[in-house]
Structure formats: structure tokens, C-alpha cells
Amino acid sequence: MRIVKLNESPELTSRVMIEDFTDTAARVHIDSHNMISYLWNTSEITPKFNDVGTGDILGGSRGVYEITVKYQILTETFYSPKFKLIVR
Numbered sequence: 001m002r003i004v005k006l007n008e009s010p011e012l013t014s015r016v017m018i019e020d021f022t023d024t025a026a027r028v029h030i031d032s033h034n035m036i037s038y039l040w041n042t043s044e045i046t047p048k049f050n051d052v053g054t055g056d057i058l059g060g061s062r063g064v065y066e067i068t069v070k071y072q073i074l075t076e077t078f079y080s081p082k083f084k085l086i087v088r
């Protein structure tokens with residue numbers, strides 16, 4: 001599962017990577033009904049790449065996030081359509 005924050009403010013980076021597929025792979029669960037679940041602590045959101053000298057690129061944890069799920073069946077790799085999630 002890939003999680004990217006979408007910033008609308010012009011002084012912030014427009015797309016900030018929070019978690020990438022390799023970061024979340026061990027914590028994503030699929031149940032017997034093919035439901036994907038992931039427990040995400042939204043009170044401690046930090047960017048995956050954050051240089052000390054660049055300042056705040058996240059703009060706070062509240063906002064719109066884009067989620068993409070990657071999964072594999074036998075030898076085929078599939079990507080879900082991107083969907084949005086709002087953290088308030």
C-alpha cells in the first residue's frame with residue numbers, strides 16, 4: 001500500500017510520500033473475504049523522505065491522502081485505482 005499526502009498550498013511540496021509499498025507490506029492484512037485492512041496511526045504521520053534543511057514539507061497531518069494498493073496473484077502484479085482519504 002502506498003500513501004501520499006496531496007498538499008494544495010503553493011508553498012508546500014504538492015505530493016509527499018508517507019509510506020511506500022515496501023514499508024507497509026508486513027502490516028497489510030487480507031481476510032477470507034478479500035478485504036484489505038491496514039491500521040494506520042494518523043496521529044504520528046511523518047514523510048518518508050524529509051531533509052533536515054528543507055523545513056516543513058508535510059503541512060500538518062490533516063488533509064487529503066492518495067492511496068494505491070499493489071498486490072500479486074501468482075506471477076501477475078496488479079495496482080488498484082488510486083483513491084482519496086481525508087484525515088481530519
